[in-house]
Amino acid sequence: xKTSERANSQPTVSDVARAAGVSRATAARVLGxxxxxxxxxxELVLDAAKRLAYQPNxxxxxxxxxxxxxxxxxxxxxxxxxxxRAIRAITDTANANGFxxxxxxxxxxxxxxxxxxxxxxxxxxxxLIVSPASSVDVDHxxxxxxxxCPFVLLDRRVPVLKADTVAIDNFPAAREAVGTxxxxxxxxxxxxxxxxxxxxxxxxxxxxxxxLEGYKAALHDAxxxxxxxxxxxxxxxxxxxxxxxxxxCQSDERPTxxxxxxxxxxxxxLGVLRDVGLSVPDDVSLICFENADWTVAVTPPLTVIAQPIxxxxxxxxxxxxxxLQGDLKSQAKETLLSATxxxxxxxxxxxxxxxxxxxxxxxxxxxx
DNA sequence: TTCCCTACGTTAGGTGGATG
DNA sequence: CATCCACCTAACGTAGGGAA
Numbered sequence: 001x002k003t004s005e006r007a008n009s010q011p012t013v014s015d016v017a018r019a020a021g022v023s024r025a026t027a028a029r030v031l032g033x034x035x036x037x038x039x040x041x042x043e044l045v046l047d048a049a050k051r052l053a054y055q056p057n058x059x060x061x062x063x064x065x066x067x068x069x070x071x072x073x074x075x076x077x078x079x080x081x082x083x084x085r086a087i088r089a090i091t092d093t094a095n096a097n098g099f100x101x102x103x104x105x106x107x108x109x110x111x112x113x114x115x116x117x118x119x120x121x122x123x124x125x126x127x128l129i130v131s132p133a134s135s136v137d138v139d140h141x142x143x144x145x146x147x148x149c150p151f152v153l154l155d156r157r158v159p160v161l162k163a164d165t166v167a168i169d170n171f172p173a174a175r176e177a178v179g180t181x182x183x184x185x186x187x188x189x190x191x192x193x194x195x196x197x198x199x200x201x202x203x204x205x206x207x208x209x210x211x212l213e214g215y216k217a218a219l220h221d222a223x224x225x226x227x228x229x230x231x232x233x234x235x236x237x238x239x240x241x242x243x244x245x246x247x248x249c250q251s252d253e254r255p256t257x258x259x260x261x262x263x264x265x266x267x268x269x270l271g272v273l274r275d276v277g278l279s280v281p282d283d284v285s286l287i288c289f290e291n292a293d294w295t296v297a298v299t300p301p302l303t304v305i306a307q308p309i310x311x312x313x314x315x316x317x318x319x320x321x322x323x324l325q326g327d328l329k330s331q332a333k334e335t336l337l338s339a340t341x342x343x344x345x346x347x348x349x350x351x352x353x354x355x356x357x358x359x360x361x362x363x364x365x366x367x368x
Numbered sequence: 369t370t371c372c373c374t375a376c377g378t379t380a381g382g383t384g385g386a387t388g
Numbered sequence: 389c390a391t392c393c394a395c396c397t398a399a400c401g402t403a404g405g406g407a408a
Contacts, residue, residue, distance in 0.1 A: 012376095012378085013375060013378065014377080015375070022394080022395095023394065023395050023396080024377095024378090024395090024396090025378095025379090025380090025394075025395060025396070025397090026393090028377090029377065029379095029380095029394090032379075041393090041394080056377090056378080057376090057377050057378070058374075059376085059377080060376070060377030060379090060400095061377080061378055061379075062379070062400090062401095063376085063377075063379095063399090063400050063401060063402090064376090064378040064380080064399075064400055065378080065379065065380095065381040065400080066400070066401095105384070156396055225370045234401075305372080314372095367370095369408105370390090370391090370407105370408085371406105371407085371408080372405105372406090372407080372408095373404105373406085373407095374405085374406100375395105375402100375405105376401105376402095376403095377403090378399100378400090378404100378405105379391085379398105379399085379400090380389100380395085380397100380398095380399090381396105381397090381398090381399105382395105382396100382397085382398100383395085383396080383397105384394090384395085385393090385394085385395100386391105386392085386393085386394105386405085387390105387392085387393100387402105388389105388390090388391090388392105
């Protein structure tokens with residue numbers, strides 16, 4: 001059956017070639033921008049393509065090349081601001097390099113992640129960008145690699161995979177944040193996360209684990225004994241986290257400072273503080289990871305640890321594209337980007353001190 | 369039921385003609 | 389003979405039709 005005889009079919013290279021009076025191959029080379037083509041033939045082909053509103057058939061192209069020019073992105077939570085911003089930058093970078101993006105959400109669930117990777121492989125994506133839910137259950141990623149589908153890890157490190165990774169250097173960032181509390185005179189400092197903690201620290205995602213380690217290191221630096229009750233984990237449930245926080249805030253062992261591992265957790269903390277009648281920074285100091293827009297719109301504006309999400313996501317995409325464009329031999333590379341503490345107004349000297357101060361900028365609070 | 373063949377649209381390598 | 393250009397065609401992976 002001839003192409004032109006099929007009903008409802010879009011014009012193909014054959015149609016363009018026939019309309020232009022050249023061979024199929026010549027038309028294909030002009031339209032594909034490869035190989036030789038005379039200027040006269042080129043003009044005829046482009047004119048015919050315009051007349052027929054020709055659009056390349058990506059399915060056929062993929063069949064011939066074995067490439068789909070598609071990148072699969074598997075992240076834990078697309079509602080999370082951090083990932084939303086990352087996806088935006090990944091899409092921009094991918095598009096600029098001629099790639100499309102297919103997205104999957106896993107809700108931090110390894111089974112969903114496994115299934116998402118399977119779907120991506122079935123769709124024959126050229127490569128994957130993954131923010132793995134687990135640093136232990138990664139057999140599906142090993143399988144993807146064995147099937148010739150390269151991947152780069154976004155934000156989370158999984159040493160056992162020896163994979164290209166682009167992440168934030170969380171340890172010093174958390175250490176600096178806690179150090180800021182310490183320098184203001186805080187001794188009871190809590191770390192708050194909404195992660196699951198069953199099975200212990202090794203089951204935490206690497207950013208949370210590294211922030212926890214940075215937190216502990218800063219306490220150690222200051223000679224403050226680590227109180228396990230002050231590391232709070234919500235188990236993926238905001239209400240459960242709020243309950244734990246409420247209980248802690250109403251106890252005699254109430255912390256005077258909170259380090260939130262995400263801006264979403266900071267929102268939960270602010271809600272609880274309002275409920276129990278505590279204010280920031282007079283009663284409690286607060287620093288959170290993520291420079292979310294709302295953190296400057298609240299009173300006081302929050303001191304945050306800003307992460308270079310755009311750079312992170314661009315770097316991860318560029319790394320994958322480099323792999324796809326032939327860099328299959330070079331060793332896996334781990335890139336760590338620095339986070340920056342931005343001092344605003346949510347850290348002050350704890351209540352037990354006679355005088356109060358507040359960080360109003362980059363200068364340390366007065367202790368006079 | 370199983371096996372083989374063809375169609376789909378494009379790419380890419382091989383071939384050969386025209387020209388200087 | 390070298391270079392440029394255009395044509396021809398195998399191959400890609402899968403669905404579906406027809407033959408055995």
